[in-house]
Amino acid sequence: MRYLILSDIHSNLTALEAALAAAEGRWDKAICLGDLVGYGPDPNEVVDRIRALDATTIRGNHDRVCCGLTDAEDFNPVARGAVNWTRQQLRPENQEYLQALPPGPMNLNGMVLIHGAVRDEDEYVIAPGQALASLLEASSDLSFFGHTHLQGGFSFHDNQLAVIHPKYGPQAGFWPLHVEKETRYLLNPGSVGQPRDGDARSAFIIADIDHQIIEYWRVPYEIRAVQQRMFRAGLHESLILRLALGR
Numbered sequence: 671m672r673y674l675i676l677s678d679i680h681s682n683l684t685a686l687e688a689a690l691a692a693a694e695g696r697w698d699k700a701i702c703l704g705d706l707v708g709y710g711p712d713p714n715e716v717v718d719r720i721r722a723l724d725a726t727t728i729r730g731n732h733d734r735v736c737c738g739l740t741d742a743e744d745f746n747p748v749a750r751g752a753v754n755w756t757r758q759q760l761r762p763e764n765q766e767y768l769q770a771l772p773p774g775p776m777n778l779n780g781m782v783l784i785h786g787a788v789r790d791e792d793e794y795v796i797a798p799g800q801a802l803a804s805l806l807e808a809s810s811d812l813s814f815f816g817h818t819h820l821q822g823g824f825s826f827h828d829n830q831l832a833v834i835h836p837k838y839g840p841q842a843g844f845w846p847l848h849v850e851k852e853t854r855y856l857l858n859p860g861s862v863g864q865p866r867d868g869d870a871r872s873a874f875i876i877a878d879i880d881h882q883i884i885e886y887w888r889v890p891y892e893i894r895a896v897q898q899r900m901f902r903a904g905l906h907e908s909l910i911l912r913l914a915l916g917r
């Protein structure tokens with residue numbers, strides 16, 4: 671079984687389509703780790719596309735806030751502006767779809783799906799010390815998380831915690847990670863629609879469970895087309911500019 675693992679799409683349909691085109695024919699089941707919406711110009715289009723894929727999806731903090739389950743008071747003013755815009759755009763059936771999304775952690779075929787951390791869907795796992803709790807608490811050796819928009823992750827073997835840095839070149843393509851026995855993994859596919867690891871390309875994972883190989887993918891997309899739609903929608907300049915910076 672090969673899983674296409676998407677996270678943090680953030681209403682960026684162009685990036686999502688580029689990722690799906692690159693992954694075409696290489697996966698059997700799609701997974702989304704949350705934050706379908708927020709920040710970008712295409713909330714309905716992205717929700718429609720994920721629904722059409724029949725992806726197994728958990729909610730992210732932006733999904734929860736943009737569909738009105740919780741308020742945006744913890745968000746910074748720029749993010750809150752995008753929330754308000756997204757709330758006005760979402761069609762009722764897409765709002766209901768987001769409201770019904772389950773929170774993580776979710777167990778799926780020996781994997782654990784998380785938006786932030788095992789104990790808190792809003793927690794950012796960036797440093798190894800922050801990863802340790804989820805590595806110890808997850809109910810399976812193989813967990814996937816999002817929220818930070820940083821592709822990579824952590825492994826834990828023989829009481830040694832290691833950071834995983836995918837090593838790919840400037841070409842579109844993937845870097846393979848071989849899953850070792852008796853090792854725990856907490857892996858982040860990166861963000862499809864708003865990368866923050868200094869690489870502006872769309873990020874995702876294809877996990878080949880039968881062959882125990884995790885492919886970390888990076889794919890370019892037409893950033894300017896998204897920036898133009900964001901400008902026309904009146905979304906904040908800093909959100910428009912950061913797409914090309916990958917920050």
Ligand code: ZN
Nearest residue numbers: 678705730817
């Ligand atoms: Zn996010």
